[in-house]
Every structure is written in structure tokens, then in C-alpha cells.
Amino acid sequence: MNVTPLDESVTLERTIEGGTEKQRESVSSIIEKVRENGDKGLIELTEIFDRVTLDELFVQQEEIDEAYNQVNDKELEAIRKAIENIRDFHQRQLRQSWMVTKEDGTMLGQRIIPFDRVGIYVPGGKAAYPSTIMMDAIPAIAAGVKSITMCSPPGEDQRLHPMVLVTASELGIKNIVKIGGAQAVAALAYGTESIQKVDKIVGPGNIYVALAKREVFGQVAIDSIAGPSEIVVLADETARADYIAADMLSQAEHDELASAVLVTTSEGLGKKVAEELERQLEDLPRKKIAEESLDKHGAIYLTETMAEAVEAVNRLAPEHLEIMTAQPDNLLGSIRHAGAVFLGPYSAEAVGDYFAGPNHVLPTSGTARFSSPLGVDDFVKRSSVISYSKEALEENGEYISAIARIEGLEAHARAVDIRKGEK
Amino acid sequence: MNVTPLDESVTLERTIEGGTEKQRESVSSIIEKVRENGDKGLIELTEIFDRVTLDELFVQQEEIDEAYNQVNDKELEAIRKAIENIRDFHQRQLRQSWMVTKEDGTMLGQRIIPFDRVGIYVPGGKAAYPSTIMMDAIPAIAAGVKSITMCSPPGEDQRLHPMVLVTASELGIKNIVKIGGAQAVAALAYGTESIQKVDKIVGPGNIYVALAKREVFGQVAIDSIAGPSEIVVLADETARADYIAADMLSQAEHDELASAVLVTTSEGLGKKVAEELERQLEDLPRKKIAEESLDKHGAIYLTETMAEAVEAVNRLAPEHLEIMTAQPDNLLGSIRHAGAVFLGPYSAEAVGDYFAGPNHVLPTSGTARFSSPLGVDDFVKRSSVISYSKEALEENGEYISAIARIEGLEAHARAVDIRKGEK
Incomplete structure (x- = not known):
């Protein structure tokens, strides 16, 4: 060099790669199939794409126990220490809801509320990526998300990599679905009989996963496509x-x-x-x-x-x-x-x-100009609270209706006037 | 009922309306024209779409002064009080950067950094929307954004609505460009000789503005399309x-x-x-x-x-x-x-x-499940800081390289080993 x-x-x-026309069509038809056929569709698509017939969609406790037997002490210790550090850092990102009160009885606030349900996609293949699970799940857990569903494609033995199972188990993730690809994204976005639909899907994947995330965006939130x-x-x-x-x-x-x-x-x-x-x-x-x-x-x-x-x-x-x-x-x-x-x-x-401790999911391609590392912020939303007293409305009503009338919105102005007994 | x-x-x-094929093509060609011809392209497009030949792209101080003469005291007072309330609420959203230090010399931190430049789109037409300007600009100002450029389409007299000019002036917005539509979005996203390109574009607009924002998304950040x-x-x-x-x-x-x-x-x-x-x-x-x-x-x-x-x-x-x-x-x-x-x-x-005080730009269409009101968060990004001491690396190096090797990434492991004198 x-x-x-x-x-x-x-x-x-x-x-960012947009995929071929054929790939996009394939992804659309996979999503359609999952929406129409639910769990049955997932089993069929897994037969086609992963060449394995699943007896169960969800990982059972027995598989987790076996996975622990295949991980050595050094590896387990490393995962546990990493989880501790990553959890500590992300817990510091949590914000409190707050409230301001004024003498005229006004109360204004900002609530911080975690998402109800989050889906995490973990790629399959020969290598395991415990760091992906830690970095995607810990911010959601720290945010207070109660329901986390993890999806990852199964190997030929119907199993997930033991390191993946152990890491998920150490994090307390209970819903682990043995489905990968665009079909996993579809299941998370729209739900099936056994999989609850989520509010946000995060995690890396191949072009099919990326295209599927893009297609379901709006229906659910997604992380940025790296x-x-x-x-x-x-x-x-x-x-x-x-x-x-x-x-x-x-x-x-x-x-x-x-x-x-x-x-x-x-x-x-x-x-x-x-x-x-x-x-x-x-x-x-x-x-x-x-x-x-x-x-x-x-x-x-x-x-x-x-x-x-x-x-x-x-x-x-x-x-x-x-x-x-x-x-x-x-x-x-x-x-x-x-x-x-x-x-x-x-x-x-x-x-x-x-x-x-800090997240390894980071803005690429120069988007650090306006984007942030994955964090607790990505799994909570803010909600504003406004409480006006009679006194506050009477004191400020004239200003509010003045602005409404500048904007030509008379019904807005009248909604204030009527409370002042003026309409 | x-x-x-x-x-x-x-x-x-x-x-959300995706526009017609014809509208999308029109928007693409407008963006192309602005990228190719810069300011000259903007002047030409404004002649076509707004039927006005601009002498200046930017609003001059004289126009601001005249605008103040056309706004009555009650209106000005209402705007000033609203700005005060909205500013107070949004300043409370500002977060501090923070840092954690550990005894082994580790230092971890999260910096909160405002965007360099933000563009605000304000629709034109017969009514003025001072609330749009306040709600879009104040979070950016509170975030610490130094450069704010506002774009709005001119009337037949080459002027913007006096209420728009007064509101912008009250907020200290200096760069006001008399350009609207997709051409304004293109100018903000790519820059011209006289308009600096921005990092994020916010504000409502018609279908052309919405389509243009969608097209430049990635090049710049945008707010969600309401x-x-x-x-x-x-x-x-x-x-x-x-x-x-x-x-x-x-x-x-x-x-x-x-x-x-x-x-x-x-x-x-x-x-x-x-x-x-x-x-x-x-x-x-x-x-x-x-x-x-x-x-x-x-x-x-x-x-x-x-x-x-x-x-x-x-x-x-x-x-x-x-x-x-x-x-x-x-x-x-x-x-x-x-x-x-x-x-x-x-x-x-x-x-x-x-x-x-709280923002009126809010998540629509059920997206409050996972989206937030516009706020200071939308104009800052986080950046992580990691500083490891020799001691911290020596103490934790074995765990780090263990995880790297689980993931099959030997060069990652060696980057740690070499610092421990092991490679």
C-alpha cells in the first residue's frame, strides 16, 4: 500500500445494495406466504431455504441445556463479562420521564416508554455471532422492553449454534424461533399463530433479510441497514x-x-x-x-x-x-x-x-454525520403530556387563538374560546 | 354521527401516499436539474413552478423590516410567548455528554453532538404557518445546531408571508431562501453555490416535497413523512x-x-x-x-x-x-x-x-407505538468513546480474543494479542 x-x-x-428485481420479488412473495399461511408457511419456507423440516418452531429448554455442555468455561466467562460491561454501559443511557409544573396550574411532561415487543434477527451459518445478540438485545432489555423474540436460521440438525443459544439464555431471552431469512422478518412484522408481531426489528442479515426489513418498514420500525x-x-x-x-x-x-x-x-x-x-x-x-x-x-x-x-x-x-x-x-x-x-x-x-460496553452497531457510510450507535434510545419513545388549568387557559387563550387565526384555522381558535365561555 | x-x-x-409515476419522475428531474445547474437551476425552476423571477435567492434585511410593519402587536406578542414556552420545553430535552471511569484506567463515554447544519422547509400559499417554523426550528436551535437554512416558496411579489419572516427573525434564523418544492429539498440536500448542503431536512410539504425528501434520504437525514x-x-x-x-x-x-x-x-x-x-x-x-x-x-x-x-x-x-x-x-x-x-x-x-411548549410534530398513523414527537433528539447524535489502559487490556484481553475466535475473526484476536506482546 x-x-x-x-x-x-x-x-x-x-x-447500499438494493438487490436485484428477482430478489425483491422473491422477498415479496415470501412475506405474502407468511402473512397468508402463518406457522405452516414458515415451516414450508424453512424446508425450501434451509433444507430442514422443523419439529418445533421454538427452541426448547432441553436444547439450551445441551448447548451449555458444548461451551467451554473460558468462553462462558468471556460472554458473561462482556454482558456485564455492555449492560452497565447501556443502563446509563436510560432517561427518566420528567415533568414541569407552573404556578398557574400548568403541567408539562415528557414520558419515556419502552416498546412493547422487539424482534432480533441473528444470522446463521457456520460461525456464531454472540456479539450480535449482545449488542442488539442488551439495549432493548435496558430500555425495559418486556417481550423480545429472537429469530435465527437452523442448521441441518434443526439446531442453532450452541454459542447463540447460550448467549441468548444468559440474556434471559425466552422466545427463540428457528426461522431465518425474509420469512423470519415477515413473521416478526406481521405475527403468526405462535409468534407475536413486534414493534421493531433489529439485527444484521443477508440481502434477503435486508430487503425484507425494508419492505416491512412502516408496519414496524427497523434499525438502519448497515x-x-x-x-x-x-x-x-x-x-x-x-x-x-x-x-x-x-x-x-x-x-x-x-x-x-x-x-x-x-x-x-x-x-x-x-x-x-x-x-x-x-x-x-x-x-x-x-x-x-x-x-x-x-x-x-x-x-x-x-x-x-x-x-x-x-x-x-x-x-x-x-x-x-x-x-x-x-x-x-x-x-x-x-x-x-x-x-x-x-x-x-x-x-x-x-x-x-458501548454498542458495536454503528453508523456506516459517512452517516455518523447524523446517526448514532444503536442504544436504549432505539427501543423507547417519548410521549408528551400537557395539562392546562382553567386559569392557564384563561390567561393564555387569547394568544393561542391569535396564532390559530393567523393560520386560518378557526375551529382551533373556537376550541379555546368555548372554554373561556366565548362561544 | x-x-x-x-x-x-x-x-x-x-x-402513506407514494405519488404517481409521473410525479416521481418529475421530482427526480427537478433534483437532477438542481444538482447540475445549482442556483441558476433554482431560479429557472421557480420561474416554472412559482411563476416568479427572483432577483435574490435569499431574503434581505429590508424585507424582514417591512414584514414587522405588517404584523400587529397582539400577533407578535403571541408568537413571542409561544417561542418562549416552546424553547423552555425543548431546552429541557437536552442531554449531557457523560463519562465513566474505572480503577483499571478504563474510560467510557457518550458524547452528545449537534448536527452541523439543518434545513427547514416551510410551505407557502395564502395562509402562513408560524407554528411550523417554531416547532421545526426550536428543537434544532435548542440542540445547538449552528447553521439553519429555511426554504419557503415565494409569492408573486417575490416575497414570503410577513408572519413567516417575522417568526423566523424572532428565532434568529438568518438564512432564508425563497425557494419551494422539490427544488428546495434538492438544494438543501446537495448544496448549490450559495446554499450549503445540510445534514437533515425537516418540515411538511406537498406531495412533491414529500417525494423529494424520500429521494434524498440517505444523502441527508429527514424527518418522518407524516x-x-x-x-x-x-x-x-x-x-x-x-x-x-x-x-x-x-x-x-x-x-x-x-x-x-x-x-x-x-x-x-x-x-x-x-x-x-x-x-x-x-x-x-x-x-x-x-x-x-x-x-x-x-x-x-x-x-x-x-x-x-x-x-x-x-x-x-x-x-x-x-x-x-x-x-x-x-x-x-x-x-x-x-x-x-x-x-x-x-x-x-x-x-x-x-x-x-411540547412539539406539535407527532407520530401519525399508529406509529406512536414506536415513534416520538420531534425533539432535540432529532438534531443531535450520540458518539461513543472508549479509552483502555494497558492494565485494562492486559486484564481483559483474553476474554476479548476468546469472543473474537468464537466468531472466527482471528485478526480481531491478534489485534489484542499484539498489544499483550503475544504476537
């Missing part, structure tokens, strides 16, 4: 090239579209990072993916000054930002746009991906 | 029929699609409200609109018990809910889904529409 001067037109913006993952590392000459390269590779190994970018004021560091990338790539299991990602979407940019580098970061608005400079804290106040900021040499992105 | 038993299948859900307005009044036999009818009419006069519904445990009250609706309709300037709205989307439902009525309200999840019962406060805790709740006989919806 070459060290190149920063190009101002560089962006992390990506077009683009490829990105990291920007902001570094000066004091940074360790081997750490930076390791973190860039941990981003690049996700998939070929992932983007790992270094912005530095030090040409020397840039060159060392390029060397380290070569060296560390060598024996990486996912070398091919990481290599393609670095080739196509990786970069090492050189700027003259740190101010210029910071401005570039704000322009890019990266999902993950690592600051590895002599005084990383001093730069934090200048960073306006980044999903999560990792400060200093020991804050590897992996620390935040799995363990530290 | 008849008093009918509550039907459980009743819903406030509406299909459906027709609704009110549900929950009342027992103690409520005043004339107040309820007045409030239902103030909803019905908005447009033919608006929906005004009474849910009551008292058949006597229901009948009296029906009579009052007839009586009050008689001399209403917007009688025709209100009548059609009541005919097509109005209803008076009777339930056996208050518990049943409350459950109906939660199922409907109305934009506005008025509670007119003997003890309205006692029911508040049972209301899970409503955009804004108005308690007691003197809390007419109009009080909240214009003046009390």
Missing part, C-alpha cells in the same frame, strides 16, 4: 505501526468491501504501517478477504498538519475512529463526526467490538 | 360534550383525511357530542372539509368499561389523545402509545398545537 497525499474528494459513502464496516486511524509519529496495522486488518478481514484507512501526519509511520500490513497479512486465516479489502478500499493518507487530518476525519465521518497520537484526549473535542472513538494505543477496535 | 360499539379491528393506520392528523378523545360521563366536539372539529378542519374519534363509556355523552358536532359545524369557515373528515374518518365508539377504552387507545396509538374523565391523571400510567396526551377539560389540542 502506498502513502499518498490526502485527496479531499475521498469519501466513505457507499451505495453498509460495509470502516475504520479510520488518526495517528502521528508517536504511534506504533504494528498496532495500527493489526487494527486495520481486523477491519479488513470482515469482508472485501470493508474499508481501513490511516490518516497520518508522519510519512515515516505511513510507510511502516504499509510494511506491517504486508507482514501481518502473511499468516492471517482470512488473508484473501483482508487483502482484497485493503487493495480496493484501504488507504494511507498523509496530511501536512494535524488540523488538516482532523478535518479529513470529520469529512469522512467514520464508523470507527482510532486516535493514536501523543495526546489523543486533546483531539477528542475536535471530532464532530464518528460513530465510536477509540483513544490511545490500547483501545483496539476489537475492545469495543466485543467487550468494553 | 352514530354512537357505535367499539370494533376491535379499527385502526388509524394509513397508507400521514393525516388524528385525535382520539377518551371520555367518561363527566366530560363536556361541547368541548369534545370543538376539539374534534379542530382536528377535522385540517383536511378531509384527518381523523377525529371519541371513545367513551357513556352512551349519553356520545349522543350529546354527536349533536354538538352538528351544531358547531354549522358556521365553521372550513365546514365542508370538517364535514367530509367526520363522515369518512370520524367515529364515536362506546365501550363497556374504561379498561376496554384504554386498551382501544393503546391499540390505536393516536397522534393526539385527550383524556376527559373525572380523574384523567389516574389513567395516564395506563397509556402506553400516544404522541401527546392532553389531560383534563382545559387542555384543548390547540393549546399544544401552538403554545404550551
Whole structure:
């Protein structure tokens, strides 16, 4: 990888894949089938797409017990510690309802109310993604959501991955449905005989899951459809090239579209990072993916000054930002746009991906300009409360009807007047 | 209007208008033209759609001064008092950034950062809507957004309505652009020579504005596209029929699609409200609109018990809910889904529409199940901060790499190991 001067037109913006016409049609017909045939439709679609005939839609306690036998102590301890950290962070995001009272008897308030029901989609496949479950479910649990339904596609043995079951069980998730794909999204959005419809669906998935989420949006809320993952590392000459390269590779190994970018004021560091990338790539299991990602979407940019580098970061608005400079804290106040900021040499992105506490579901493709990490806010809504006394209405009524009449809405004005005995 | 038993299948859900193929094409070509031709394109499109040739895109101070001369003292006082109340309520929504520190040197935080730039669309036409400007701009101002650009279509005299100019001026909005329609949305989303592109566009508009907002969504954030307005009044036999009818009419006069519904445990009250609706309709300037709205989307439902009525309200999840019962406060805790709740006989919806403080931009079509009133939250984003010390990494590194390896992401694990000197 070459060290190149920063190009101002560089962006992390990506077009989010809209799927082919055929994929969209397929998703529509799957959703239709679930709406029409309910549980029976789910069983049939799972036979077609997952090549397995389910005896039960829901995971039974016995399967959970068996799953615990297949997870080793170290793994279980790691999951438990991660849950503790992630729960602690998200509980701090909870807001209280509040109320203001005035002397004229007015009472105004803002209630914070959790959603009734949330659905979480967890992708299947050979690897298990316990972090997905933790990061999607814990904010909902911390928000106070009482009913959480998790859906994930079954393996050929009708089972879910033991790590998935254990993580869900540790979180207290009771409704686990062995259904994946667009059919899972349809079941969560519209409900079936055995699955209650939810208010919001979150979680990553393949193109069919993404298209289905887009199609049911409005019927239910959904999380944003994530683009490829990105990291920007902001570094000066004091940074360790081997750490930076390791973190860039941990981003690049996700998939070929992932983007790992270094912005530095030090040409020397840039060159060392390029060397380290070569060296560390060598024996990486996912070398091919990481290599393609670095080739196509990786970069090492050189700027003259740190101010210029910071401005570039704000322009890019990266999902993950690592600051590895002599005084990383001093730069934090200048960073306006980044999903999560990792400060200093020991804050590897992996620390935040799995363990530290903040959410790993972050705004991608430059949307950190106006979007936030997944959090408790995504599972509560605000509701306003207005209570006016007779006195308050009599005192302020003339102003209210004046504005109503400016807007040409006479019935609004009269609704005030009638209470003043004027109509 | 008849008093009918509550039907459980009743819903406030509406299909949001998607526009015709021709309208969508027209909007796409307008956006394209603005992207290509910038300010010149805006001037040309305004000639076509507003039949006026603009000398200036931006409102000049002289026009503001003249506008003040056309607004009477009572109106100005009403606007100023409303601004004060709305500002006070929204300032209370502001959240602080926070930070947690641990003994091992870990620092975790959540920063709250306002958007850089926001665009506000204000519809034109013969009536002025100062409340739209207040309700859309004040949350952004309270959030700390530094740059606000307002767009509104000019009249034949190249001017905006004096009430619009005065309200904007009272709020300190400096950038006022005399452009409306899809072209305004395009200018805000992509920028031109003289208009800076924004991060979020809010505000109501006609179908072209709505389609344009939908098309630029992703490039910028947008507010939700509102459906027709609704009110549900929950009342027992103690409520005043004339107040309820007045409030239902103030909803019905908005447009033919608006929906005004009474849910009551008292058949006597229901009948009296029906009579009052007839009586009050008689001399209403917007009688025709209100009548059609009541005919097509109005209803008076009777339930056996208050518990049943409350459950109906939660199922409907109305934009506005008025509670007119003997003890309205006692029911508040049972209301899970409503955009804004108005308690007691003197809390007419109009009080909240214009003046009390809470926002009047509320979730419609049953989306109060998972959506909130417009507020400061809509103009800030959260950003997470993670700072790990050497000690914290050494203590927790093994857990982090264990989870990374469960997920099959070796480079993530190595990014931790290398910092422990293990790679």
C-alpha cells in the first residue's frame, strides 16, 4: 500500500445494495406466504431455504441445556463479562420521564416508554455471532422492553449454534424461533399463530433479510441497514505501526468491501504501517478477504498538519475512529463526526467490538454525520403530556387563538374560546 | 354521527401516499436539474413552478423590516410567548455528554453532538404557518445546531408571508431562501453555490416535497413523512360534550383525511357530542372539509368499561389523545402509545398545537407505538468513546480474543494479542 497525499474528494459513502428485481420479488412473495399461511408457511419456507423440516418452531429448554455442555468455561466467562460491561454501559443511557409544573396550574411532561415487543434477527451459518445478540438485545432489555423474540436460521440438525443459544439464555431471552431469512422478518412484522408481531426489528442479515426489513418498514420500525464496516486511524509519529496495522486488518478481514484507512501526519509511520500490513497479512486465516479489502478500499493518507487530518476525519465521518497520537484526549473535542472513538494505543477496535460496553452497531457510510450507535434510545419513545388549568387557559387563550387565526384555522381558535365561555 | 360499539379491528393506520409515476419522475428531474445547474437551476425552476423571477435567492434585511410593519402587536406578542414556552420545553430535552471511569484506567463515554447544519422547509400559499417554523426550528436551535437554512416558496411579489419572516427573525434564523418544492429539498440536500448542503431536512410539504425528501434520504437525514392528523378523545360521563366536539372539529378542519374519534363509556355523552358536532359545524369557515373528515374518518365508539377504552387507545396509538374523565391523571400510567396526551377539560389540542411548549410534530398513523414527537433528539447524535489502559487490556484481553475466535475473526484476536506482546 502506498502513502499518498490526502485527496479531499475521498469519501466513505457507499451505495447500499438494493438487490436485484428477482430478489425483491422473491422477498415479496415470501412475506405474502407468511402473512397468508402463518406457522405452516414458515415451516414450508424453512424446508425450501434451509433444507430442514422443523419439529418445533421454538427452541426448547432441553436444547439450551445441551448447548451449555458444548461451551467451554473460558468462553462462558468471556460472554458473561462482556454482558456485564455492555449492560452497565447501556443502563446509563436510560432517561427518566420528567415533568414541569407552573404556578398557574400548568403541567408539562415528557414520558419515556419502552416498546412493547422487539424482534432480533441473528444470522446463521457456520460461525456464531454472540456479539450480535449482545449488542442488539442488551439495549432493548435496558430500555425495559418486556417481550423480545429472537429469530435465527437452523442448521441441518434443526439446531442453532450452541454459542447463540447460550448467549441468548444468559440474556434471559425466552422466545427463540428457528426461522431465518425474509420469512423470519415477515413473521416478526406481521405475527403468526405462535409468534407475536413486534414493534421493531433489529439485527444484521443477508440481502434477503435486508430487503425484507425494508419492505416491512412502516408496519414496524427497523434499525438502519448497515453498509460495509470502516475504520479510520488518526495517528502521528508517536504511534506504533504494528498496532495500527493489526487494527486495520481486523477491519479488513470482515469482508472485501470493508474499508481501513490511516490518516497520518508522519510519512515515516505511513510507510511502516504499509510494511506491517504486508507482514501481518502473511499468516492471517482470512488473508484473501483482508487483502482484497485493503487493495480496493484501504488507504494511507498523509496530511501536512494535524488540523488538516482532523478535518479529513470529520469529512469522512467514520464508523470507527482510532486516535493514536501523543495526546489523543486533546483531539477528542475536535471530532464532530464518528460513530465510536477509540483513544490511545490500547483501545483496539476489537475492545469495543466485543467487550468494553458501548454498542458495536454503528453508523456506516459517512452517516455518523447524523446517526448514532444503536442504544436504549432505539427501543423507547417519548410521549408528551400537557395539562392546562382553567386559569392557564384563561390567561393564555387569547394568544393561542391569535396564532390559530393567523393560520386560518378557526375551529382551533373556537376550541379555546368555548372554554373561556366565548362561544 | 352514530354512537357505535367499539370494533376491535379499527385502526388509524394509513397508507402513506407514494405519488404517481409521473410525479416521481418529475421530482427526480427537478433534483437532477438542481444538482447540475445549482442556483441558476433554482431560479429557472421557480420561474416554472412559482411563476416568479427572483432577483435574490435569499431574503434581505429590508424585507424582514417591512414584514414587522405588517404584523400587529397582539400577533407578535403571541408568537413571542409561544417561542418562549416552546424553547423552555425543548431546552429541557437536552442531554449531557457523560463519562465513566474505572480503577483499571478504563474510560467510557457518550458524547452528545449537534448536527452541523439543518434545513427547514416551510410551505407557502395564502395562509402562513408560524407554528411550523417554531416547532421545526426550536428543537434544532435548542440542540445547538449552528447553521439553519429555511426554504419557503415565494409569492408573486417575490416575497414570503410577513408572519413567516417575522417568526423566523424572532428565532434568529438568518438564512432564508425563497425557494419551494422539490427544488428546495434538492438544494438543501446537495448544496448549490450559495446554499450549503445540510445534514437533515425537516418540515411538511406537498406531495412533491414529500417525494423529494424520500429521494434524498440517505444523502441527508429527514424527518418522518407524516400521514393525516388524528385525535382520539377518551371520555367518561363527566366530560363536556361541547368541548369534545370543538376539539374534534379542530382536528377535522385540517383536511378531509384527518381523523377525529371519541371513545367513551357513556352512551349519553356520545349522543350529546354527536349533536354538538352538528351544531358547531354549522358556521365553521372550513365546514365542508370538517364535514367530509367526520363522515369518512370520524367515529364515536362506546365501550363497556374504561379498561376496554384504554386498551382501544393503546391499540390505536393516536397522534393526539385527550383524556376527559373525572380523574384523567389516574389513567395516564395506563397509556402506553400516544404522541401527546392532553389531560383534563382545559387542555384543548390547540393549546399544544401552538403554545404550551411540547412539539406539535407527532407520530401519525399508529406509529406512536414506536415513534416520538420531534425533539432535540432529532438534531443531535450520540458518539461513543472508549479509552483502555494497558492494565485494562492486559486484564481483559483474553476474554476479548476468546469472543473474537468464537466468531472466527482471528485478526480481531491478534489485534489484542499484539498489544499483550503475544504476537
